[in-house]
Amino acid sequence: MNDSKKLGINTTCVHVGEVKDEQFKGAVSPIYMSTSYAFDHVDVKRYPRYYNTPNQEMLCKKIAALENTEDALIFSSGMAAISSSMFAFLKRGDHVIIQQVIYGGTYNFIVSEFDKYGIEYSFTESDKIEDFKSLIKANTKILYIETPSNPLLGITDMKAISNLAKKHSILTMIDNTFASPINQNPYNFGIDIIIHSATKYMGGHSDISAGAVAASAVHIEQIWKTAINFGGNLSDQTVWLLERSLKTLNLRVKTQTENAQTMAEYLEKNKDIDNVYYPGLQSHPQYKLAKKQMKGFGAMLSFELKEGIDAMKFQNSLTLIKPTMSLAGLESTTVSPTQTTHALLSEEERLERGIKDGLIRFSVGIEEPKDLISDIEQAIKKVKK
Known part of the structure; x- marks a missing residue:
């Protein structure tokens, strides 16, 4: 080694x-x-x-x-x-x-x-x-x-x-x-x-x-x-x-990982979110395994909006978090897997893998979590109106 x-x-x-x-x-x-x-x-x-x-x-x-x-x-x-x-x-x-x-x-x-x-x-x-x-x-x-x-x-x-x-x-x-x-x-x-x-x-x-x-x-x-x-x-x-x-990989990823934990815990308690997928949550079915083989739980998570809250309208209502194709930058971003990363799969293939239209992949950046939370809340409020 x-x-x-x-x-x-x-x-x-x-x-x-x-x-x-x-x-x-x-x-x-x-x-x-x-x-x-x-x-x-x-x-x-x-x-x-x-x-x-x-x-x-x-x-x-x-x-x-x-x-x-x-x-x-x-x-x-x-x-x-x-x-x-x-x-x-x-x-x-x-x-x-x-x-x-x-x-x-x-x-x-x-x-x-x-x-x-x-x-x-x-x-x-x-x-x-x-x-x-x-x-x-x-x-x-x-x-x-x-x-x-x-x-x-x-x-x-x-x-x-x-x-x-x-x-x-x-x-x-x-x-x-x-x-x-x-x-x-x-x-x-x-x-x-x-x-x-x-x-x-x-x-x-x-x-x-x-x-x-x-x-x-x-x-x-x-x-x-x-x-x-x-x-x-x-x-x-x-x-x-x-x-x-x-050169800044560790500094960036550590901050992003800490922020992702905060955001996952917030989203899990949000009444407008159905499911949150993040290995750092104790509700994650493989939490113990993740804890065993990971030094940190990462800065990526996914969540499903409740039925009736349109995923694209929600993302287009965000003002700070950017709906973009890629991930892992300093800035927080979201994407709809059904329209991007898994668009080449048929609807049947996506559903077999648990990828629904309301699923949003969230790449958490280095911004303060309170600002990200505020942005999510205003976007949900705007769409529900």
Whole structure:
């Protein structure tokens, strides 16, 4: 595991993976924009698509340190990270087991692409270990999970998944985006490959698109061999911005997590809200499991408005919280999963996963909770009128 984990989390965020400015001794990493490097008399033949420019190489060290893994790779998006990782370990005739409630983009990727390549797949009926176990076949190569899940914040037992997979010599992958490395480190529970949409908490400012994968050096090497053919590398300008953003990752996520707990408790008591999905609530069915495997419960939650309160009218009545497509920025945002993240699913498929029209996913930012509460209350009042 990465020795950098011996450092404090803020120290790791700020200092691990810095590009040293040897010439001018600047306090921040210099940015190397070149797409052409020397090939003779050099230790490394560098090329952007090979994920080894100076900025790319050092940022991978920071991400590996944050996830406590040996190595990491960065990509142009979360989906580039997911697709490159999947295809690195799969071939025609292989089988994958996928947790039922996952990010809609991941679901669409699997059902749209795997059949073309002769890759079999099965979705579980829940996040319970028994469901995964019952679907294992002789050709099963990957167990893919997402915890907390998008958008209902379900919790999957990582240690149980890891033990099951190792018993059958199966690889495990997790989408760790919602938790971030601050609140959860799946590698510590035996998960092999950790994936992030770095657009979200790692970027944190709603201004860059990126993805990340953290794993052992052996697994990263195999992903790299596939990734260089798909060309999902990140531009060095965005690499530099992501490294800058990661310096405040712990400060941002800790504040957002504390705010999310306050907002979840408020929403749970609100008479105009039917259900609140947040692993930090004791009413959450997997609260004890979340407490066991998470260092913090995260800054994402979902809630359902009572029947008769239109979800879109409510969101359009908000004045401080922004109804937007993405999540995890400094600012609080909402989204309707039925119209965005899970719009590619049929209505029947969405309902099977518990995703109703009145469901709102709430990404809690760094604002004062009292201001967010005030905004929600005025919006509900306006819609009810």
